[in-house]
Amino acid sequence: MSGGEPKVGGHSRLWAVGACLAIGLAGLAWSGCGGGGDTTGEAQESIEQGLEEAKQEVEKGAEKAEEGVEKGVQEAEKGLEGAKGKTKEGFEKGKEEAEKGLEEGKAEAEKGIEKGKKEAEKGFEEAGGGY
Helix, strand or coil, X not given: CCCCCCCCCHXXXXXXXXXXXXXXXXXXXXXXXXXXXXXXXXXXXXXXXXXXXXXXXXXXXXXXXXXXXXXXXXXXXXXXXXXXXXXXXXXXXXXXXXXXXHHXXXXXXXXXXXXHHHHHHHHHHHCCCCC
């Protein structure tokens, strides 16, 4: 994965950050800081709103992490497809080269056999052979 993509372990960290944020917001609302004249009902509402916002942020982070993992899987699959294609191409090219070499070797062998026959016949004639 590239540097900009989230890692798989980031999902659990996002939940932890969200939980800490929710606890902090709950503590602020409970102590009455920043609210001035909050009543218990308003404090409860503030806590619930803070928890909901934290939950939404954690869900967004989890979605982004999941998208990053999916993108990584897709890129890995593309890489495998490309490697598979190149391997097949290489195999086909190697097969063609081997067949070409086999044909050339066969032709050379036939030339050698013909030359050997001629040499043998010549030697046989020189030796005075014949029936």
